[in-house]
Amino acid sequence: MGIGTAAAQSRISDDVVKIGVLTDLSGVYSDLAGNGSVIAARLAVEEMGGKVLGKPVEVVSADHQNKPDIAANLARSWYDQDKVDVIVDMPTSSTALAVMEIARQKNKMTLLSSAGATAVLGEKCSPTNVQWTFNTYALAAGTARALVKEGKKSWYFITADYTFGQSLEKDASEVVLANGGQVLGNSRHPFPGNDFSAFLLKAQSSKADVIALANAGSDTINAVKQAREYGISNKQTIAPLLTYLSDVHSMGLAKAQGMYLTESFYWDQDDQARAWSRKFFEKAKKMPTSAQAGVYSAVLNYLKAIQAAGTDNAPAVIAQLKSMTINDAVIRNGKLRDDGALVHDMLLLQVKKPAESKQPWDYYHVKAVMQGKDVYPAPNPACALVRK
Structure with a gap:
């Protein structure tokens, strides 16, 4: 392989991979996503050693206040001025749809963990979007x-x-x-x-x-x-x-x-889920929701895809994700479809009676x-x- 080819295959834009967690930090969805989603993203980066292809990985975050116009303005600023490569989480589907359109125009990626409307897989679908954790x-x-x-x-x-x-x-x-x-x-x-x-x-x-x-x-x-x-x-x-x-x-x-x-995920479903959830608990002082766990899975596999593709170019990363089977502490048997749906196992759960719960957070x-x-x-x- 020639030097030029190797350089082309190991290209990281701006010499840093920047991940933006766009979430609800102050409103009705702040408990299920919010700062916990930021913690989850950082855990994924730590698991990769803080680097990919020898370049540093950074995590930034912001509160979209569940308003599409605020989300769109933040996304535009992140992509254009702050050189963010991917935006993740996005509780409320209306904010996700607004950000997806901007990402599509700028050939950047979005990874949805807490936006579940199936509209993102229909006429609003984008070649650089993945609905990672669930849909309605x-x-x-x-x-x-x-x-x-x-x-x-x-x-x-x-x-x-x-x-x-x-x-x-x-x-x-x-x-x-x-x-x-x-x-x-x-x-x-x-x-x-x-x-x-x-x-x-x-x-x-x-x-x-x-x-x-x-x-x-x-x-x-x-x-x-x-x-x-x-x-x-x-x-x-x-x-x-x-x-x-x-x-x-x-x-x-x-x-x-x-x-x-x-x-899509329960912290106590098996040993692998429990091991990761305890790491999350150490930082968040509570067990993760499926939305927060989904952010971890999305960021981790995004970085793995960059490593395998040799670039953070969005279409190349999407192509790499499609070639992978996603199996980690959160997502099991995941395969990415052309429409952006990550199809994977789901759990049918029933809430326990109080007498059946043996420890804190033992709910299902x-x-x-x-x-x-x-x-x-x-x-x-x-x-x-x-x-x-």
Whole structure:
């Protein structure tokens, strides 16, 4: 190999790989993502020795305040002025979609850990984006199928009125109907929300078997707590469709017990997950959510892909990721599709009763490990990257 070829294959732009964690540091999603996502990214960098191809790796972070315009402005500044190579995390799908478009224009990468709307895999798909940790269909498929199979066939949705919530409701509704269930109605609540009483009472009056919460973070926590206070959950099943470990911690097992949920990661699922989670706990003083763990996995494999490709050029890194099978402490049996979906195993979990919990953060029974092919949606032909 000639010197010129070797240099071309070991090219790191600006002699540094810079990773931007764009997250919610102050709002409704700060507990499930926030500073924990920054810690997770830094753990991945530490695992790689702080360098890739002999060049330093830096992590920067910012608060997008769950606002697409702020996220877009931060992303533009990071890419143009600060020479950030990849932006990760991005809770709220609306912020992710805004940043994805800027990244696409500038041939830069985005790795979504806590943005789950399937819209990012449809007509909004980008050749430099990966939806790393979950999407709304995969979440809905596990939980909805399990409950319908138990005979809970009539559903009512309480939904956050923005991209993510609407996507979650749509995907869950499709799964319910496909498995012989029915949807009796829905209520849309402002994002973020505090008082869910009117929506819960309407759901109660529907007499649906399941009241499904198509929201996340403090919205989910508040809705579950209020449902328990009103005694609604004694007769109807409350099913949060995106529930993080931090949510159950805030609710307490007494209020959350018995709930089914689908996650990509649980800190106590096996020895490998426990070993990494304890490293996270040492720095964060709490166990990681799946969103935070997903940031670690995304950054770690991004850096591994740079190492293997010999460059941080976005298309080359994406091509390298597509050639890899992702297996680490977080993601299992992951394969990257052309539309940007990282398809991997998911966990069907059930929240323990208080008496069943043997230690702090011991919250779930692992009911099943679901293969990615069984819970991820088929590629959307609206995505221009999908091979026709």
